[in-house]
Amino acid sequence: ILVIAAVPGHKSDQKILAQGKHSPFGRGTVGEKARDVKDSSLTIPHGKQGRVIGVKIFSRDKGDKLEPGIIKKIQIEIAQLRKIRAGDKLTGRHGNKGVISQIRAVEDMPHLEDGTPVDVILNPLGVVSRMNLGQVLETHLGFAAKKLGYRAVVPPFVGASEEEIKSEMESAGIPKTGKIKVYDGLTGEPFREPVMVGYVYIMKLNHLVEDKIHMRSTGPYSLITQQPLGGKAQLGGQRFGEMEVWALEGYGAAHTLQEMLTIKSDDVLGRSAAFESIIRGQDIRKPNIPASFNVLVSELKALGLGVDTVGGEDGEKDNKEEHDE
Structure with a gap:
């Protein structure tokens, strides 16, 4: 208290x-x-x-x-003192942000010929996709500065040129490519190709997995769409968007896709029945028409278009009663 x-x-x-x-x-x-x-x-x-x-x-x-x-x-x-953990977000000085995927023991990390372990392993595809070459130049200059025993002051836009960095690398005895032999921490064997190694500034961003992690079983629904609300504060669900639907279509996961769009979303009767079936240990029944279809029908009615469901004995009976009226 x-x-x-x-x-x-x-x-x-x-x-x-x-x-x-x-x-x-x-x-x-x-x-x-x-x-x-x-x-x-x-x-x-x-x-x-x-x-x-x-x-x-x-x-x-x-x-x-x-x-x-x-x-x-x-x-x-x-x-609060928060130790860094998988899922936390780090960034360099060049927009090269990323999320920690694994934290390994220091003896399992790749190491240099003199036994120095590397602190962070970055995905090289992050350079190609973002085209922020500043991180490459910073890595090379940082490695040279470390070996020569000084700190490099690099102001924005007027920092060290490519030629100056090459000269410093040559003075420090670093190969022209900036790549050196690195050894696998698990086997002790060198990697097949030389690897770019150096020293860069890495900062921890205020996007911590402890604040973002969220889960939901059942919870509140939107009054209009009858779909789960979004966001951690509202105890919401995870958005399953258009591109995620394409991903499941690509895998041919028809039943998973169907339950994502019905009983896990806005099939009001179906989700209640599914919950009841799970509690009783019974098979989950077939889903119904989701509430989003009713919203679509209402939108069409606002445009002056009447929509009737056709098919099946129940549907024909309902339509007959409506036409009789």
């Missing part, structure tokens, strides 16, 4: 205030009328942790601007 507070006028259980009553502030505020108050203590969100590094108190008496109806406001700053 960060701030203990009790709001009067709400009948609640004694257990709710058990945490607050253990402190002098809690006892003084609550008194003996614990049944007539509600616990409105400010607590850290579930699953979060950290160390309090600052407390700011704002009040109207001090002349602070607060929202209407608020007399006093307390802000608490919490610092």
Whole structure:
């Protein structure tokens, strides 16, 4: 509990205030009328942790601007130490951002002839697709500067030229290609081709997997489309877009695609029936027409176009009744 507070006028259980009553502030505020108050203590969100590094108190008496109806406001700053993990986002200085796919033991990493292990392995396709050659030049110059024992100052747009970098590499005894022999950490054998190695600045971005990771079984649905909401804050589902549909079509995964577009989305009757079947251990029944079709029909009606479903005994019966009317 960060701030203990009790709001009067709400009948609640004694257990709710058990945490607050253990402190002098809690006892003084609550008194003996614990049944007539509600616990409105400010607590850290579930699953979060950290160390309090600052407390700011704002009040109207001090002349602070607060929202209407608020007399006093307390802000608490919490610092968290987060070790880097797979899924976190890193970047260099040239827009060469990427996500960590694996973290391996240092003895398993590739190493140079003198036994120096590499810290980060980057995908070479990231250079071809983005065409940001600054990262290549930075790698070469950083390697040369490390060997010659100095730090290179490289201002934007007026940095070291290609010829200057080549000259520094030659002085440091690095091959003209900038590639050297690298050994596999698992087998100890050298890789078939020489590899570009060097020193670059790598920064950690504020896109951490711990904040982004999200999952959902059932949850809220949109009132209009009857499809699951989007986003972590709304406890939403994962968007299965047009290109993802093409991917499943390419694999011929017809049944997976069908359930993605029906019982996992806006087939209202089908998803309830599927949930019930799973609970009872029965086979999942065939899906129905998704609610998005009804939205399409409504759009067409707004254009003055009537749509009738034709086919099957039930459909013919419904249509006959509509035409009779």
